[in-house]
Amino acid sequence: MSVNAYDQHQQKRNEYVDSQMAKHNRFYKDIYNILYTLNDFTIAVWFLIGSIFFYFESLKTWGVTLFVIGSFQFLIKPTIRLIHEVNARKHYGTEYDQLMK
Numbered sequence: 001m002s003v004n005a006y007d008q009h010q011q012k013r014n015e016y017v018d019s020q021m022a023k024h025n026r027f028y029k030d031i032y033n034i035l036y037t038l039n040d041f042t043i044a045v046w047f048l049i050g051s052i053f054f055y056f057e058s059l060k061t062w063g064v065t066l067f068v069i070g071s072f073q074f075l076i077k078p079t080i081r082l083i084h085e086v087n088a089r090k091h092y093g094t095e096y097d098q099l100m101k
Helices: 003-053 057-099
Strands: none
Touching: 003 057
16 A cells, blocks of 8 residues: 555544444443533542541541542542543544444
């Protein structure tokens, strides 16, 4: 395959993947929005309870623990989104390659 033909194939492949991702994102958007909202809500709960615990000396350790749990949940959201995006793009790229055989 010549360089120009390869570039055209790659461009068409990328266009196919992008169009499939647009459909994919619409289909899964509602599910992920619900999960993200639940995640955000629980983060807020952990931080609110943790903040209240700081008013009481005997509960400060639990307050810090809730802050750590909430902070960990902040890492979960973009990690899930990134893994999902990479895997979906890989899937649609492979699908395109299979269609072009």
